[in-house]
Amino acid sequence: MNRVNNLNLCSFDAVIAGAGLSGITAARVLAEAGHKVVVVEKREEVGGNTYDYVDGNGITVQKYGPHIFHTSDKEVFDFLSRFTEWTAYEHRVLGNINGKLVPVPFNLTSLFELYGKEEGGKIKDILIEEIGLGKKVPILTLKGHADKAVRDFADFVYRNVFYIYTMKQWGFKPEELGEAVMNRVPVYISYEDRYFTDTYQYMPADGFTEMSKNILDHENITLITGVDILEHIEIAGGKIFADGKEFCGKLIYTGRTEQLFGYKFGKLSYRSLDFVFETLDTPSYQPAAVVNYNTSEKFTRISEFTKFACGKKDKTVIVKEYSKDFKEGDIPYYPIPKRENYEEYLKYAEEAAKVPNLILLGRLAAYKYINMDVAVKNAICAANNIK
Numbered sequence: 001m002n003r004v005n006n007l008n009l010c011s012f013d014a015v016i017a018g019a020g021l022s023g024i025t026a027a028r029v030l031a032e033a034g035h036k037v038v039v040v041e042k043r044e045e046v047g048g049n050t051y052d053y054v055d056g057n058g059i060t061v062q063k064y065g066p067h068i069f070h071t072s073d074k075e076v077f078d079f080l081s082r083f084t085e086w087t088a089y090e091h092r093v094l095g096n097i098n099g100k101l102v103p104v105p106f107n108l109t110s111l112f113e114l115y116g117k118e119e120g121g122k123i124k125d126i127l128i129e130e131i132g133l134g135k136k137v138p139i140l141t142l143k144g145h146a147d148k149a150v151r152d153f154a155d156f157v158y159r160n161v162f163y164i165y166t167m168k169q170w171g172f173k174p175e176e177l178g179e180a181v182m183n184r185v186p187v188y189i190s191y192e193d194r195y196f197t198d199t200y201q202y203m204p205a206d207g208f209t210e211m212s213k214n215i216l217d218h219e220n221i222t223l224i225t226g227v228d229i230l231e232h233i234e235i236a237g238g239k240i241f242a243d244g245k246e247f248c249g250k251l252i253y254t255g256r257t258e259q260l261f262g263y264k265f266g267k268l269s270y271r272s273l274d275f276v277f278e279t280l281d282t283p284s285y286q287p288a289a290v291v292n293y294n295t296s297e298k299f300t301r302i303s304e305f306t307k308f309a310c311g312k313k314d315k316t317v318i319v320k321e322y323s324k325d326f327k328e329g330d331i332p333y334y335p336i337p338k339r340e341n342y343e344e345y346l347k348y349a350e351e352a353a354k355v356p357n358l359i360l361l362g363r364l365a366a367y368k369y370i371n372m373d374v375a376v377k378n379a380i381c382a383a384n385n386i387k
């Protein structure tokens with residue numbers, strides 16, 4: 001990997017805007033195919049919002065909030081495995097529901113904890129009869145079930161697990177968001193207590209930042225940090241201009257598309273977060289790596305970083321997440337997954353489609369609430385299409 005101070009973007013086959021997982025994956029695939037690529041990143045760090053660092057107590061802290069890797073996609077897993085060793089890690093979350101800690105996704109254990117043995121047993125039998133043991137059901141599907149007892153149970157789960165948390169996280173009710181959001185955390189008609197049921201569940205042994213640096217470590221990749229690509233790139237008449245000269249290579253852009261097009265169709269909506277970190281003088285703060293606050297508090301969840309890794313420490317680090325409306329200058333962590341927002345985005349996507357050498361990639365540029373593995377997959381596919 002080379003580092004340069006002055007840009008000469010036209011000397012590269014591809015310019016990649018953004019060193020998040022999408023950008024660096026595309027860079028690596030192109031570099032291995034023989035393309036000379038430059039990755040231009042606004043921050044001084046790589047890895048995008050997966051960026052992590054080891055603090056003074058030897059604890060790996062994720063600066064932009066908890067990122068837990070999981071995938072069922074072998075191609076993605078094999079690709080990343082070339083750049084990191086893994087630590088096996090199965091994510092389990094507890095929800096604080098009216099002061100009781102129960103598994104989330106809501107499962108049969110949660111049911112018994114909150115309803116008691118007798119009532120819980122009756123509901124369990126109905127759920128197994130009506131839905132089937134081992135099934136995973138989105139809450140909104142459960143709410144519309146034909147059987148009244150199932151619907152009553154669904155209303156309880158909706159109010160106590162989803163409604164308040166979702167209002168805190170998005171400022172919208174669950175049914176106002178795209179279905180896919182609630183489908184991420186279905187109700188489990190089983191005792192499964194893992195947050196994810198993917199085939200591969202691991203954390204990079206030396207952290208995401210080390211993995212990202214390894215991905216970038218290729219002779220055909222030049223990395224420029226601390227530079228905002230938008231100060232160098234312009235789109236006009238279906239063409240890309242880099243520092244005033246027409247750029248005929250590929251531009252893989254992973255930032256906010258509306259910025260690339262000078263907000264010509266207006267701003268898009270995002271949700272941002274405030275993180276409050278605390279280092280505590282105790283080896284363990286809470287009984288799970290993540291505790292969701294489903295019925296109380298202003299923050300949505302507390303993550304405890306020492307629980308993502310093996311090995312005991314004397315101290316621990318926790319982070320509370322406060323979700324907020326995005327304003328210019330904030331970090332746009334989440335596109336807001338509502339149909340009307342995506343329709344606004346499509347105006348930009350149509351504009352982008354008129355630029356033959358422009359590719360939009362990643363959570364921001366594609367305006368999609370995707371996980372890390374999907375970001376990597378999409379980047380591999382996009383780069384392969386260029387070859």
Ligand code: UDP
Pocket residue numbers: 095104161162163165166169170181182184185292294
């Ligand atoms: N959700 C909820 N209660 C929970 C967990 C999740 O209402 O205890 C909803 C909430 O709307 C959240 C969405 O499900 O934004 C997706 O949750 P996930 O944990 O996947 O969110 P992420 O980790 O991506 O922020």
